Amino acid sequence: MAGFNKVVNSYEEALAGLTDNMTIIAGGFGLCGIPEGSIAHIKKMGVSGLTVVSNNCGVDGFGLGVLLEDKQIKKMVSSYVGENALFEKQLLAGELEVELTPQGTLAEKMRAGGAGIPAFYTATGYGTPVAEGKETREFDGRGYILEESVTGDFAIVKAWKADTFGNCIYRDTAMNFNPMAATAGKITIVEVEEIVEPGAIAPSEIHTQGIFVDRVIQGTFEKRIERRVTRD
Amino acid sequence: MALSRDQIAMRVAQEFKDGDYVNLGIGIPTLAANYVPEDIEVMLQSENGLLGMGPYPTEAEIDADMINAGKETVTAITGASIFNSADSFAMIRGGHVDVTVLGAFEVDVNGNIASWMIPGKLVKGMGGAMDLVAGAKNIIVTMTHANKKGESKLLAECTLPLTGVNCITRIITDLAVLEVSDGAFHLKERAPGVSIEEIQQKTAGKLIVDGDIPEMSF
Numbered sequence: 001m002a003g004f005n006k007v008v009n010s011y012e013e014a015l016a017g018l019t020d021n022m023t024i025i026a027g028g029f030g031l032c033g034i035p036e037g038s039i040a041h042i043k044k045m046g047v048s049g050l051t052v053v054s055n056n057c058g059v060d061g062f063g064l065g066v067l068l069e070d071k072q073i074k075k076m077v078s079s080y081v082g083e084n085a086l087f088e089k090q091l092l093a094g095e096l097e098v099e100l101t102p103q104g105t106l107a108e109k110m111r112a113g114g115a116g117i118p119a120f121y122t123a124t125g126y127g128t129p130v131a132e133g134k135e136t137r138e139f140d141g142r143g144y145i146l147e148e149s150v151t152g153d154f155a156i157v158k159a160w161k162a163d164t165f166g167n168c169i170y171r172d173t174a175m176n177f178n179p180m181a182a183t184a185g186k187i188t189i190v191e192v193e194e195i196v197e198p199g200a201i202a203p204s205e206i207h208t209q210g211i212f213v214d215r216v217i218q219g220t221f222e223k224r225i226e227r228r229v230t231r232d
Numbered sequence: 233m234a235l236s237r238d239q240i241a242m243r244v245a246q247e248f249k250d251g252d253y254v255n256l257g258i259g260i261p262t263l264a265a266n267y268v269p270e271d272i273e274v275m276l277q278s279e280n281g282l283l284g285m286g287p288y289p290t291e292a293e294i295d296a297d298m299i300n301a302g303k304e305t306v307t308a309i310t311g312a313s314i315f316n317s318a319d320s321f322a323m324i325r326g327g328h329v330d331v332t333v334l335g336a337f338e339v340d341v342n343g344n345i346a347s348w349m350i351p352g353k354l355v356k357g358m359g360g361a362m363d364l365v366a367g368a369k370n371i372i373v374t375m376t377h378a379n380k381k382g383e384s385k386l387l388a389e390c391t392l393p394l395t396g397v398n399c400i401t402r403i404i405t406d407l408a409v410l411e412v413s414d415g416a417f418h419l420k421e422r423a424p425g426v427s428i429e430e431i432q433q434k435t436a437g438k439l440i441v442d443g444d445i446p447e448m449s450f
Contacts, residue, residue, distance in 0.1 A: 029280045029317070030303035032296065055317070082356035092354070100355065103279065104321030104363030111318040123366040124325060127397035129349070130362065143397075172297040172314055173281050179316040207316075223296035227304040231288040 006166040006216040007195060011041035014189045014217045018154055020047050021074070025110060025152035026054035027181040030226045031063050033174030037191050037219040038156040043067055053077040053150050055106060055177055057087050062224050071095060077150070079103035083226070102130060105147050107180055112149035114183025114212070119148045155185025158219070159208065162192045163199070166213030167206045175207065182208045191219035233425045234406040235448075240374050242267045242450050243404050244333055247372055248274045255279065255324065255364060257334035258302045260374045264333060275309075277329055279360040281320045284312025301360065324360070325367040332368035334361060336375050336400075338390045341437040343400040343412045345373060346392035358395060365396030377405040377434045384436035386410070386417055407431050409448065416440045421448045 008014050015038065018024075024042070028034035039058075042050075043066050050073050057076050058065030067073050068086045075097040081087055090096035101109070102124045112120050121144040125131050135146040157178045160171035168190055170178055182188050190213050235243065241263035248254060248264075250272035256262050268274055276285040278300040285300060286307035293307060300306040308314070323329055336347040345365055348358040365371055378384050386403065403410045408431050409421040416438040422431060424447045432439055 030299065032280070032299045032303070078357060080357035080359040088354055100357045102358055102362040103317070103360035104325050104367075107317035107321050122325065124363045126366065127344075128362060128394045130358075170316075172295065172308075173278075173299055174297040175314060175316050176281050177317045180318050225294070225296050225305060226299070227302065228294065229288045229304040229306075230291050230294065232291050 004165045004210065006210065006213055007164050008215045008217050011037055011217065014038065014191075014215045015041055015045065015154070017187060018042065018045065018047055021049035022047070022153035023051040023053065025150065025155040025181045025184050026052060026064060027157045027176065027178030028063070029055055029173070029176035031058065031224050032226075033158050033170065033176050033178055034058070034063050035156040035158040035189070035191050035219070036221055037217065038189055039064060039066060043070070043072070046070065046072070048072045049074045051075040051077065053106070053110070053152060055079050055103060057081050057084055059083050059226065060086050068096070075099065077101055077106070079106050107177060109147060109150045110177065110180035110184045113151040114180060117149055119146050121146055150184060152185045153187065155181045155188040157182045157188060157190045157208075159190050159192045161194045161196055161201060162190050162213070162216045163196050163201055163210070164216065165198050166190065166210030166216050167198070167201055168192070168208040168213065169201055169205060170207050179208050182212045187214045188212055189215045189217065191217045193219065193221060233423065235423045238263055239450070240404060240406060243409065243448055244372060244374055245269065247402070248272060248331060252330040253277055253283070253328065254331045254333070255329050255368065257332075257361070259335050261333035261335065262302070277320075277323060278306070279320050279324060279364070281315050281317060282306070282308060282312060283315070283323070284309045286312070321360070321363050324363050327367055327369055329368045331370045331372065332364045333372045333374060334364060336373045336385070337392055338385050338387055339373050339400050339403055339412070340387045340390045341412065341415050341417060343398045344390045345395045345400050346390040347395045349393045351393070361395050365399045370402070371400055372402045372404060373400050374404050377407040377431070384434050386435045386437050388437045407434065418442065419445050421446055423448055
């Protein structure tokens with residue numbers, strides 16, 4: 001009896017069931033708080049035709065950028081995809097599709113998707129190219145557009161600690177999109193720096209509750225820094 | 233003389249009021265944090281999930297888990313809070329951020345802004361800019377008055393794809409401070425030594441010059 005124990009011992013187990021043409025929601029902002037082990041294993045699995053919903057697409061050779069190397073990604077849904085030469089090349093060659101989405105709208109799409117809300121109105125993007133083809137409506141004299149939420153076949157998440165029940169906490173700004181991504185996967189995988197026993201994290205300090213989490217795996221993290229700036 | 237980037241940032245910082253929550257975009261807006269007047273307190277919001285952003289870290293303080301929206305390593309001040317991206321944009325879209333400062337390619341007399349996309353060039357994305365212009369109470373645009381070819385960036389109507397509509401109320405350029413209302417730019421201040429004629433010549437949209445226009449003071 002596994003009960004509520006979500007811990008798996010390999011990325012094979014963690015990503016079991018991921019196949020071609022699925023949608024993956026990935027936490028992270030730039031290279032901060034990204035599920036490094038899941039990304040590396042998806043590259044190893046070789047699945048293709050993926051739609052990946054994530055704020056960014058990593059950089060050349062690290063983060064989600066490695067999934068471009070073997071053309072595993074069909075479509076990216078992101079707010080910002082600069083800093084990636086291979087991305088640019090595949091986009092211009094028509095090998096990759098991108099749906100640029102305002103950052104707040106992207107976070108809300110994940111949040112709403114995880115909360116069972118199919119769409120929401122927002123002022124963000126009204127009157128801009130983002131509004132093209134979308135329903136609009138006025139509330140109190142202001143224009144809003146209808147944005148549909150997103151869910152994924154899988155969500156890949158990076159947390160600081162999780163207990164064996166899948167209750168998670170994040171550390172500093174490595175939180176970012178991870179809590180929303182965790183709610184929006186049919187199967188949610190959380191990779192962590194440390195797995196702890198239930199009760200080790202105080203109940204009121206838990207950021208993501210175990211009910212949203214299907215698989216927990218102990219990860220190892222390089223934590224590459226994209227822009228190292230000091231005041232020295 | 234046209235203002236330098238740091239002088240624009242100094243003038244931007246004069247807009248802040250004690251107790252303001254402020255979001256600063258990348259570039260000149262970020263520099264404004266260096267010139268906050270000593271007699272007021274502002275708290276910086278970074279849209280990746282940090283309220284109370286501090287200075288860049290020392291080498292010893294660098295932490296890969298602590299970055300700003302420009303993906304630079306950063307620190308948090310005492311009393312800072314950290315939160316997820318949905319909560320961050322609830323602050324922005326819900327109108328809780330008092331002042332947003334961001335750059336632009338073009339602004340027009342109706343307060344429309346274009347800042348993210350030049351057709352024919354590779355589009356990197358809008359990041360949080362569309363959310364910020366749709367949500368903040370007071371949005372200040374900083375930019376050069378004209379582009380490198382000398383063409384005005386203050387237009388009757390934006391020509392590039394928009395970031396937001398009817399949202400810009402104040403513009404601080406290397407030549408002037410202007411307000412946007414009633415379908416026109418209203419000249420409020422000019423950079424030291426810059427003539428009203430030069431500003432008029434470099435402002436393509438309707439410009440209203442009412443009374444004496446003081447020079448900026450620093």
